[in-house]
Amino acid sequence: MKYFGAEAREAQRYDRSVERYEDASIRTYTSLAVLNTGQAVIFTLGLTATMLMCAIGVRNGTNTVGDFVLVNAMMIQLYQPLNFMGMVYREIKQAIIDIEKMFGVLHREAEIKDAPDAKPLVVSAGTVRFDDVRFAYEPARPILKGISFEVPAGKTVAIVGPSGAGKSTISRLLFRLYDVSGGRILIDGQDIRAVTQDSLRASIGMVPQDTVLFNDTIRYNIRYGRWDAGDAEVEEAARLAQIDHFIRMAPKGYDTQVGERGLKLSGGEKQRVAIARTVLKAPPILVLDEATSALDTHTEHEIQGALDRVAKNRTSLVIAHRLSTIVGADEIIVLDQGRIAERGTHAKLLAQGGLYASMWNRQREAEAAREKLAKMADSSEAPNREPPLVDDPVTTPAAAE
Ligand SMILES: Nc1ncnc2c1ncn2[C@@H]1O[C@H](COP(=O)(O)OP(=O)(O)OP(=O)(O)O)[C@@H](O)[C@H]1O
Ligand SMILES: [Mg+2]
Structure with a gap:
């Protein structure tokens, strides 16, 4: 808001919402007041009439004084619960609405569910294969239009391509955050839809394009990669990700709070925490989505070494904009408009003289x-x-x- 000088505009927007709320609550209270007054008037008239009738009866000798007291007490007892009625009705109505909403949430089907006979994923070598994968977030706009490639066990495949080509989508599909709409994804020959999500996600480590940290300490955020890791392992991971220098400089060290979503860290620091956490997880399959994009060339170079060590003997899928970071990949896939435009090694693609x-x-x-x-x-x-x-x-x- 401050960047765009929009404080006044936002305050007005807020004012307008509050105004609507004020109007509504004034209407509620007015109607409640009308209801209460109406009730009181009707009741007072009724009470007066019955009291008068009773008094006349007492005078004529058809009623006793006891009858008079009885009618008076009964009417008052009747009136009191009636008085609450409006409020109780409102409360009940509200509670029913809340309950309906809650059941709505509870009854919502999860989009991604384990198959009834899902087995845990068994990673022997770690070969990842995309087989004619098609995918669209919205049916009207296909993002991936038949992607086939294989990341052989222990090898590195890089995906490059223009922004919006669907590179991060591939990593989300591999994690099964969405189900493919056509084709299949196999890990060591097992369709990822046939295995449990827990076992699938435990086998893949991911450094996402935009790192989100939890509002807790740095130690907590790194340990997130592997919950049972000891302090020494956390520190070793931090060292590999080149974040230990920053941590040593911070007065509270590993107990530094990172703030909401990690806003107290710089972009590069956040990214290095994300790398440390994946290093700690040490999964058989590694996905790096622009893992070093927020770092200066020097730090990137140093981390690249660490990442190469982590990726060694692990199946890795690397997404990068800075092509110099992926020249060593076993295969480079150039993605364009949901299709594989070119593929091959760096040297081959250069010789080809195409998009890459x-x-x-x-x-x-x-x-x-x-x-x-x-x-x-x-x-x-x-x-x-x-x-x-x-x-x-x-x-x-x-x-x-
Ligand atoms: N949740 C979503 N719902 C609808 N469309 C989406 C969603 N996420 C991404 N998209 C669209 O899918 C397309 C591919 O997105 P993706 O994130 O895979 O691009 P990318 O290749 O990683 O690009 P970049 O290099 O900028 O990170 C984009 O055009 C984007 O607008
Ligand atoms: Mg992306």
């Missing part, structure tokens, strides 16, 4: 430009002048454009 080659060249151009700037700065350097600052610019294709 043009993406690579554009990134090379950015790097070349940076080198040139650095050279210019060196040569124009006057003896008594500081060289102009060359910051670390354009490293992602989006920025390069």
Whole structure:
């Protein structure tokens, strides 16, 4: 709000909502007042009439004074519960609405359910295979239109492609956050729809594109990867993810609170916590979705080493924009508009001169430009002048454009 100077506008919006609420509650209270007054008037008239009738009866000798007292007491006893009626009715109505809503939530079917005969996933080698996978979040707009590839056990496959191509969707499907609408996904020959979700998710480690942390300590957030890990293991994972330096600098160390969703950490720090937590989990299958996108080139380089060690002998699926991080992959898949546009090793794709080659060249151009700037700065350097600052610019294709 502050970035867009929208405080006044938001306050007005809030005011309007509060106004509607005020109107509604005034109407409620007015109707309640009318109801109560009406009741009181009717009752008072009724009481007066019966009392008068009774008094006349007493005078004529047809009623006793006892009858008079009885009628009076009975009428008052009748009136009191009647007085509550309005309120009780309202409460009952509200409670029924609440209960209906609660049952609505309870009766909602989960979209992803374990099959009745689901067995635990048995990961022997860790081969992941996508077999003509089709998927759409909304039926009108297919995102994946028949994707087939295999990540052989212990190998690394990289997925690259323009933003919105469906790369993160592939990782969500592998985790079975959604079910495919066509084709199938196999892990060591087992369809992921036929195994239990618990066992599936226990076998895959994921560094997601946008890290969300829990509002607790750093230690808690790293240990989230493997709940029974000891302090030494947590610290080792932090060291591998290059976050230990930051933690040592923080006055409270591992007990530093990260804030709501991790807002007290920088983007790169959050990402490194996410990496540490996956390192700790040490799953047989690894999915890295832009795992180092928020880091500077130097830190990225260091972490890449750690990630390579973690990925060693593990099946890994790596999604990246910065192509220099995936040149070593066993296969690179270029995804475009829900289809595999190109596939092969880095060298083969470059030789092919297609989409990948043009993406690579554009990134090379950015790097070349940076080198040139650095050279210019060196040569124009006057003896008594500081060289102009060359910051670390354009490293992602989006920025390069
Ligand atoms: N929950 C959702 N409901 C509807 N559409 C979605 C949903 N999540 C993603 N999409 C759409 O699916 C498409 C693919 O999204 P995805 O996150 O897989 O892209 P991506 O290739 O990872 O892109 P990026 O490189 O920007 O991360 C996008 O166009 C997006 O708008
Ligand atoms: Mg993505």
